[in-house]
């Protein structure tokens with residue numbers, strides 16, 4: 058009897074744990090919870106606007122995602138247009154967002170992670186060399202060259218990148234992300250471009266280079282490719 062109770066408790070715990078692992082954002086408890094951006098109440102996400110005041114426009118954005126973006130602004134030669142809850146308030150609590158990514162010839166979306174989302178990406182134009190690295194200790198690299206129409210997945214939290222290997226053609230991708238607010242941490246920017254800078258003693262040891270190499274890296278302009 059006691060062991061079957063233990064079994065039930067363990068099964069319930071496992072079910073909870075696996076639910077946690079598959080749901081990126083918490084599941085909604087109502088049809089929708091359109092973000093009330095004016096509220097001063099702080100919750101995880103945004104508080105809900107009164108459903109009586111909700112309109113179709115709360116779920117809409119004339120985002121012009123069919124139009125190419127300028128890839129010459131950022132030094133990495135790419136431009137990420139992210140449609141998250143800040144742009145569409147109706148996304149609040151729904152655990153999903155969308156991005157268009159434009160790549161200049163030889164442009165890249167540099168190594169970065171989304172702390173709160175898995176990403177699924179499809180190539181609309183051109184070719185992309187993509188990859189992600191698993192967590193410690195293995196740090197195993199998975200890569201693939203994607204052509205138009207191909208789809209690739211970047212698991213939640215892992216460092217990943219996309220590079221356009223073509224010297225004379227741009228590339229375009231559309232990505233869906235499993236969070237209303239996936240977040241992005243561009244590795245180089247976060248490590249070498251933090252404000253204020255991380256101590257060069259810390260980074261010299263971490264990267265096993267001389268402090269002057271770290272100082273040089275920290276003096277660079279770490280441009281963001283996000284809109």
Ligand SMILES: *[C@@H]1O[C@H](CO)[C@@H](O)[C@H](O)[C@H]1NC(C)=O
Pocket residue numbers: 125126127128129130131135136137281282283284
């Ligand atoms: C992205 O493209 C838009 C429109 O083409 C441009 O206004 C913007 O400055 C670009 N942003 C970045 C970060 O490259």
